[in-house]
Amino acid sequence: xxxxxxxxxxxxxxxxxxxxxxxxxxxxxxxxxxxxxxxxxxxxxxxxxxxxxxxxxxxxxxxxxxxxxxxxxxxxxxxxxxxxxxxxxxxxxxxxxxxxxxxxxxxxxxxxxxxxxxxxxxxxxxxxxxxxxxxxxxxxxxxxxxxxxxxxxxxxxxxxxxxxxxxxxxxxxxxxxxxxxxxxxxxxxxxxxxxxxxxxxxxxxxxxxxxxxxxxxxxxxxxxxxxxxxxxxxxxxxxxxxxxxxxxxxxxxxxxxxxxxxxxxxxxxxxxxxxxxxxxxxxxxxxxxxxxxxxxxxxxxxxxxxxxxxxxxxxxxxxxxxxxxxxxxxxxxxxxxxxxxxxxxxxxxxxxxxxxxxxxxxxxxxxxxxxxxxxxxxxxxxxxxxxxxxxxxxxxxxxxxxxxxxxxxxxxxxxxxxxxxxxxxxxxxxxxxxxxxxxxxxxxxxxxxxxxxxxxxxxxxxxxxxxxxxxxxxxxxxxxxxxxxxxxxxxxxxxxxxxxxxxxxxxxxxxxxxxxxxxxxxxxxxx
Numbered sequence: 041x042x043x044x045x046x047x048x049x050x051x052x053x054x055x056x057x058x059x060x061x062x063x064x065x066x067x068x069x070x071x072x073x074x075x076x077x078x079x080x081x082x083x084x085x086x087x088x089x090x091x092x093x094x095x096x097x098x099x100x101x102x103x104x105x106x107x108x109x110x111x112x113x114x115x116x117x118x119x120x121x122x123x124x125x126x127x128x129x130x131x132x133x134x135x136x137x138x139x140x141x142x143x144x145x146x147x148x149x150x151x152x153x154x155x156x157x158x159x160x161x162x163x164x165x166x167x168x169x170x171x172x173x174x175x176x177x178x179x180x181x182x183x184x185x186x187x188x189x190x191x192x193x194x195x196x197x198x199x200x201x202x203x204x205x206x207x208x209x210x211x212x213x214x215x216x217x218x219x220x221x222x223x224x225x226x227x228x229x230x231x232x233x234x235x236x237x238x239x240x241x242x243x244x245x246x247x248x249x250x251x252x253x254x255x256x257x258x259x260x261x262x263x264x265x266x267x268x269x270x271x272x273x274x275x276x277x278x279x280x281x282x283x284x285x286x287x288x289x290x291x292x293x294x295x296x297x298x299x300x301x302x303x304x305x306x307x308x309x310x311x312x313x314x315x316x317x318x319x320x321x322x323x324x325x326x327x328x329x330x331x332x333x334x335x336x337x338x339x340x341x342x343x344x345x346x347x348x349x350x351x352x353x354x355x356x357x358x359x360x361x362x363x364x365x366x367x368x369x370x371x372x373x374x375x376x377x378x379x380x381x382x383x384x385x386x387x388x389x390x391x392x393x394x395x396x397x398x399x400x401x402x403x404x405x406x407x408x409x410x411x412x413x414x415x416x417x418x419x420x421x422x423x424x425x426x427x428x429x430x431x432x433x434x435x436x437x438x439x440x441x442x443x444x445x446x447x448x449x450x451x452x453x454x455x456x457x458x459x460x461x462x463x464x465x466x467x468x469x470x471x472x473x474x475x476x477x478x479x480x481x482x483x484x485x486x487x488x489x490x491x492x493x494x495x496x497x498x499x500x501x502x503x504x505x506x507x508x509x510x511x512x513x514x515x516x517x518x519x520x521x522x523x524x525x526x527x528x529x530x531x532x533x534x535x536x537x538x539x540x541x542x543x544x545x546x547x548x549x550x551x552x553x554x555x556x557x558x559x560x561x562x563x564x565x566x567x
Contacts, residue, residue, distance in 0.1 A: 061088040062109040062110065063088050063090065064081060064088070064109065064110050064175075065090045065105075066089060067091075067094070067098040067114065067117070067122070069117045071093070077171070095122070098113075099128065102129070108136055109178075109182050110139065111129055113126060113138065113141065114142070122140055123152050126140065126157050134157070135182065135185040137178045137181050138158045145161065236267045239253050239268060243269045243336065246345065248338060248345075249270050251270065253335075254288060254332050255332040256292055256330060256332055256333075261280065262281060263279040263289070287319070287335075288321050291330070292330050295323045297320065297350060297354070299345065301344075318339055319337040320350055324357045326361050331361065334353060334356070336353060398519065405552070406423050406511040407423050407424060410507050412555055426504075430508060432466050433458070433461065434462075437459055441456060457493065460480060461493050463481070467480055478502035479502070482496060485501045487501070491543075510545070510552045513536065529556060533557075536552060537553070
């Protein structure tokens with residue numbers, strides 16, 4: 041059954057909002073959601089709750105109910121979606137206030153819902169305080185809409201409608217900004233990247249030419265610049281927290297924003313070096329403590345800062361602080377795990393005087409080779425991070441085999457060959473990038489496909505694994521073994537040349553020769 045259009049004016053006595061509870065209809069196909077919302081509304085006492093599990097049932101209920109003040113409707117439901125349902129509700133009675141609930145907000149959804157007649161939006165997951173405020177707005181708007189039904193002058197009705205439209209436009213703006221911020225922050229992988237993303241967003245949202253983000257370092261008593269958009273004075277990279285003349289310090293002290301308009305420094309605080317026009321400084325809080333300060337200055341030509349700019353910057357800081365807190369926790373756990381594993385590798389190598397500090401030497405040589413080969417900063421970082429862990433899998437090999445003074449038997453060698461796979465399993469939950477896991481797993485593959493554990497050949501072997509394999513081979517040749525003496529640099533380089541094209545990637549082997557020869561020219565000597 042569909043809702044029929046009616047021009048009937050609601051009866052005044054029937055509609056007086058303060059004489060009875062608000063009748064609210066909750067429409068959601070998830071019983072748990074309906075129950076949670078109903079329970080909370082019933083606690084507020086001013087609301088009487090009705091429930092429907094889909095839009096069609098809700099339409100039937102509306103025909104049978106004497107009065108409905110507001111509807112809470114999920115946007116995604118089988119059959120008829122929330123936007124179409126709101127449109128039909130408004131056709132029946134335009135004084136019914138509709139709130140859309142969605143877990144995936146977008147500008148298009150907000151615009152469509154607004155056109156259908158929705159008055160507010162709740163984005164899942166939401167806090168009970170947000171829900172309470174939405175219901176207060178519903179009650180307030182319901183009163184306005186009912187009163188508007190009885191206005192005798194079209195001018196008053198038009199003004200009320202314009203006010204509602206402005207509120208809806210503001211809501212659309214806020215939701216669009218929130219979506220932009222959330223979408224941008226969800227893609228960052230580290231705090232350093234996040235700080236830079238925040239200052240970039242700050243400039244975009246406020247039409248500013250410059251933005252700075254400082255982090256409070258209580259140990260040194262400094263504000264440390266972690267992100268900047270636009271030119272900045274080197275003096276701003278570290279600011280003394282004792283410098284009361286700097287506006288950012290005031291923000292840290294008082295946890296309140298500072299707005300400087302037209303370079304009129306009424307607060308007595310000095311401007312950012314090179315700033316032109318307006319400046320805004322807002323606190324960046326984590327768990328109610330000031331973690332940092334975000335600023336914008338120098339609005340673009342024809343623009344100026346105001347209350348909206350301050351609001352947008354606050355909104356950005358609030359949303360970004362949650363992401364920073366999560367990333368800091370993740371990075372802290374990650375670094376602790378990595379440090380623990382490196383310590384295990386060092387303890388493993390300490391048992392065997394022949395391999396002491398092997399992993400770090402191999403890493404250093406691999407990084408130098410990668411620099412000669414023109415690897416990116418990201419690739420160099422991956423080598424520095426995963427290189428020291430390339431032999432971590434040997435923790436799973438018995439000491440009797442690892443430290444055997446003579447040559448290994450076939451069976452013992454097969455056990456040793458398992459260490460790259462064991463190593464990958466150990467670092468599997470450490471949050472390493474795929475290329476970093478591949479360094480651990482594939483550093484014993486051979487160019488001719490006769491390596492282990494997977495028998496990869498040629499360019500099928502990951503690039504960074506091929507680089508580390510050459511450094512690993514060199515260090516093994518130049519290190520003392522129980523069954524042979526170490527070879528000198530020239531002998532080792534000759535062996536690298538001999539293995540080029542069979543065991544080792546020819547291009548990497550050639551670059552490695554350059555690394556060692558340069559090192560010898562800088563005072564290196566044969567081992």
